[in-house]
Amino acid sequence: MFKELYEYRELLKSSVKKEIRGKYKASFLGVIWSFVNPLLQVLVYAIVFPYLIGNRVDNYVVYLITGIIPWTFFSTVIQTCGTCIKANSGIIKKVYFPRIILPLSAMISGLINFFISCLIILLFCIIFGVGISWHIVFVPLYALIEGVFALGIGMIVGACDAYVQDLEYIVNFLLQLAFYGTPIVYDIGQFESAGLLGKLVMMNPMTQIVMGFRDCFLYHRLPDFGMLVPLSAVALIMLGIGTLVFNKLEKGFAEQF
Numbered sequence: 001m002f003k004e005l006y007e008y009r010e011l012l013k014s015s016v017k018k019e020i021r022g023k024y025k026a027s028f029l030g031v032i033w034s035f036v037n038p039l040l041q042v043l044v045y046a047i048v049f050p051y052l053i054g055n056r057v058d059n060y061v062v063y064l065i066t067g068i069i070p071w072t073f074f075s076t077v078i079q080t081c082g083t084c085i086k087a088n089s090g091i092i093k094k095v096y097f098p099r100i101i102l103p104l105s106a107m108i109s110g111l112i113n114f115f116i117s118c119l120i121i122l123l124f125c126i127i128f129g130v131g132i133s134w135h136i137v138f139v140p141l142y143a144l145i146e147g148v149f150a151l152g153i154g155m156i157v158g159a160c161d162a163y164v165q166d167l168e169y170i171v172n173f174l175l176q177l178a179f180y181g182t183p184i185v186y187d188i189g190q191f192e193s194a195g196l197l198g199k200l201v202m203m204n205p206m207t208q209i210v211m212g213f214r215d216c217f218l219y220h221r222l223p224d225f226g227m228l229v230p231l232s233a234v235a236l237i238m239l240g241i242g243t244l245v246f247n248k249l250e251k252g253f254a255e256q257f
Helices: 002-007 009-022 030-053 060-087 089-094 101-127 134-161 167-180 196-203 205-219 225-252
Strands: none
Touching: 002 009, 009 101, 030 060, 030 101, 060 089, 060 101, 060 134, 060 167, 060 205, 101 134, 101 205, 134 167, 134 205, 134 225, 196 205, 205 225
16 A cells, blocks of 8 residues: 555645645635634634633633634544545546545645644734743644544545445534534533543543643643553554555445446
């Protein structure tokens, strides 16, 4: 697989460029939507949620933006991977190339967009007086872990979606459910006495990833290295499972369209 990816590296580069350029190609604001979307989400949650759950978090706007942008990266990769096989059905039926290029390019383009969106986080940190510290050097590490984890899930979704056409709608629902199972708009401390529900929230890998980004941007402290090892292991295991499922199902992709 790695040998094929190397041989088709130019196709991978072209596919990544296509993903980045084509995402907002037909829209009036173009790539600016990469900045506008998270800002609109932050605006809504910053107005509504403090009244619903009580504002128990200092620097709540920065707290929100450091959760929403990583989550947007995660959900976008899964959704894009989930439809990448169906979206490229025409070329899949005509030309041979490593099919794994499709979800991989979706993840890489999502990673690039995420790093661009990090400029928004830095801007918010400055505006709201949080500041910027050297701890942001760990941001690429968390981004890579998150990208690998999302790619593993995305490959499973994309491969299965070629056979089960309605799967993408189920995945969108599950992502909405997972959004509220991750401490993005609320403080994780609110679940300390929630029993099983609190444990499930803490066991969510995205909880640890989001908290890691907040350590880098908001709290200016070192990552929890004791948590990074199992978190990396979970991401790699998910990538391995995703690769196995994708390789198993890709043989029948052409026949499904």
